[in-house]
Amino acid sequence: MINVVAVAHGTDAPEGREAINLLRESLSTTLNSFGARSNQLFHVFEAYVDVQEPKLEGVLASLPKSELCVVVPLLLSAGYHTQVDCERAASASGIEDVRIAQALGPDRRLAHLQRKRLEEAGWTVSDTVVHASAGSSRAEGKEQMDAAAALLAAELSTVDQSITAQGVSTPDAPESSTRVVSSFVAAQSPSVSEAVAATGADWVSSYLLIDGFFQSQLLSQAREANADVRCASALLNISDRTAVHTIASCAFDRVLAVLSSAPE
Numbered sequence: 042m043i044n045v046v047a048v049a050h051g052t053d054a055p056e057g058r059e060a061i062n063l064l065r066e067s068l069s070t071t072l073n074s075f076g077a078r079s080n081q082l083f084h085v086f087e088a089y090v091d092v093q094e095p096k097l098e099g100v101l102a103s104l105p106k107s108e109l110c111v112v113v114p115l116l117l118s119a120g121y122h123t124q125v126d127c128e129r130a131a132s133a134s135g136i137e138d139v140r141i142a143q144a145l146g147p148d149r150r151l152a153h154l155q156r157k158r159l160e161e162a163g164w165t166v167s168d169t170v171v172h173a174s175a176g177s178s179r180a181e182g183k184e185q186m187d188a189a190a191a192l193l194a195a196e197l198s199t200v201d202q203s204i205t206a207q208g209v210s211t212p213d214a215p216e217s218s219t220r221v222v223s224s225f226v227a228a229q230s231p232s233v234s235e236a237v238a239a240t241g242a243d244w245v246s247s248y249l250l251i252d253g254f255f256q257s258q259l260l261s262q263a264r265e266a267n268a269d270v271r272c273a274s275a276l277l278n279i280s281d282r283t284a285v286h287t288i289a290s291c292a293f294d295r296v297l298a299v300l301s302s303a304p305e
Contacts, residue, residue, distance in 0.1 A: 042083075042084060043076075043084070044086060044104050045083055045084065047087065048089065049088075049114075049115040050089065051091045051092030056278065057252060059279050060279050061250075067286050068113075068289045068292045069083065087100070098129075101130050106134075106136050106137055109139075110134075111141075112130075112139065112141045114141075114144050116250070117186075117249070117250055119179060119185055120144075120181075121178055121182075127141050128141065141299070145250075149195075149196070151287075151291065152196040154288075157284075158246070158274050159244060162274070167242075169221075169244075170219055171222050171236045171246070172189070172193055172246050173233045173245050173248060174248045175225070175249060178228050226255050226259050227258070232262055233262035237267050238267070245259065249276065251276075251278070260272050
């Protein structure tokens with residue numbers, strides 16, 4: 042048995058909670074489909090670092106100490122929650138072998154999903170798109186968010202490569218040349234409003250997992266700078282099951298990566 046604790050930030054938004062539940066269920070299905078081929082059973086647990094219960098510390102404390110455990114953050118980048126909260130909870134758990142997987146991003150699959158959200162909002166080709174991340178007090182978190190913005194720039198400024206179920210990329214859109222400017226909802230500069238005002242951008246791409254508190258702050262900041270700015274929705278929602286499976290595949294890859302590494 043491998044216990045996998047899928048830890049999210051937590052939200053008060055009902056649709057956001059449902060979306061995270063779908064993500065966790067998809068991860069469980071994918072892991073156990075993989076495990077069935079190698080006679081390995083995965084048990085996926087729910088946990089949160091803020092807002093919701095059960096908290097990560099309590100979930101880890103309740104698990105068998107002798108069974109391998111993987112904590113996989115359902116978060117887009119490294120930050121305080123991954124580098125402090127998860128590490129602290131793992132250290133206090135008493136579990137003999139507990140490993141912390143990397144965050145979901147940066148990942149080209151997420152950039153492709155960002156493009157999809159922009160196109161749903163009406164985007165075709167524009168000079169500048171502001172990339173809006175949550176922000177982090179940790180240097181590695183900022184680096185990863187900037188890397189995600191670079192991936193979006195590559196996605197928007199080249200022939201779009203649609204990723205099929207078999208992993209084959211096929212061009213399906215004309216070439217464009219869009220500049221992507223990194224911004225942050227909190228903790229870092231430039232803020233979303235500063236980036237929109239400085240660039241005159243008409244489009245904001247949300248690098249947020251769900252439509253919750255940070256997405257509402259993104260919208261408020263963007264429209265403070267430009268009342269007509271168009272903002273894409275967050276990556277994950279309950280009506281887009283393909284997106285659920287795409288993000289779950291990122292989490293699945295993070296679990297496999299940490300399982301293939303030697304225990305610390």
